[in-house]
Ligand SMILES: C[C@@](CO)(OP(=O)(O)O)[C@H](O)COP(=O)(O)OP(=O)(O)OC[C@H]1O[C@@H](n2ccc(N)nc2=O)[C@H](O)[C@@H]1O
């Protein structure tokens with residue numbers, strides 16, 4: 001059991017996000033459409049048979065190693081092994097903005113679960129990894145499954161769907177949004193009627209939207225301004241609880257033209273929406 005492996009941890013978009021109720025424990029029940037982006041972080045795993053510990057090669061700014069979802073995922077997986085395991089060094093190449101609604105931390109956790117299940121030869125099933133992942137965050141299971149999905153519950157009930165694989169311009173307004181704060185806002189819409197059939201289409205803004213958007217626009221003028229700017233070129237929407245927003249385009253060049261004209265001081269990227277996770281594509285190539 002030796003070797004080194006570099007794998008992608010892609011971003012997700014919530015193409016729409018409806019809040020349809022609240023559970024007894026206070027968590028909100030969602031209906032959302034997840035699609036991956038062909039853009040994200042990279043993680044490199046190197047087994048260290050002579051040293052048993054699980055370590056990052058470099059700590060992430062603002063995230064203590066013990067709280068890092070990569071370390072937490074690796075430890076949770078190691079706890080499932082009856083036998084001692086070789087240690088591992090993990091290097092994170094971070095491209096996704098943190099707390100941006102792109103699911104970077106959750107995706108890092110899912111990549112870690114799949115990579116180490118492979119390198120440590122643990123043989124856990126996808127169901128077992130998704131369950132383990134749910135304990136780390138609501139968005140981890142969709143990254144473990146690796147297929148675009150209609151998500152329900154807190155995002156753990158997943159129905160695979162095939163939305164159009166368009167191009168997206170993703171912008172990160174210069175503010176950080178705490179998910180818990182948005183879900184605790186009094187003015188949040190919490191009673192959107194449930195959809196009964198998993199939809200793969202979400203273009204109709206009168207029917208499909210992000211229920212966090214009104215509250216986020218009011219609290220964060222930077223997001224409001226960015227949405228107004230992007231909406232000049234077509235429908236613009238918030239992903240997750242923000243702060244990132246996205247616009248959809250039929251071609252890469254159409255998205256890049258708008259990207260070139262973006263206001264100064266705002267960061268972002270252009271990426272393709274994909275229904276099969278780049279992580280799973282790479283793992284399949286390895287097998
Ligand atoms: C909203 C979504 C949509 O994909 O994405 P992000 O914007 O975070 O990427 C996710 O459901 C985010 O799930 P997750 O990543 O587990 O949320 P956390 O940051 O742990 O949640 C912080 C807090 O928000 C509240 N919370 C979160 C999710 C949910 N369905 N209902 C809630 O009420 C809870 O109070 C929780 O303690």
Ligand SMILES: Nc1ncnc2c1ncn2[C@@H]1O[C@H](COP(=O)(O)OP(=O)(O)O)[C@@H](O)[C@H]1O
Nearest residue numbers: 068069070098099100101102103104105106108
């Ligand atoms: N490896 C990681 N990458 C990103 N964030 C992480 C990681 N480990 C822990 N976190 C924490 O998780 C929070 C949510 O991050 P992230 O998943 O990128 O955003 P979001 O949930 O908004 O999509 C961060 O603010 C950070 O404190």
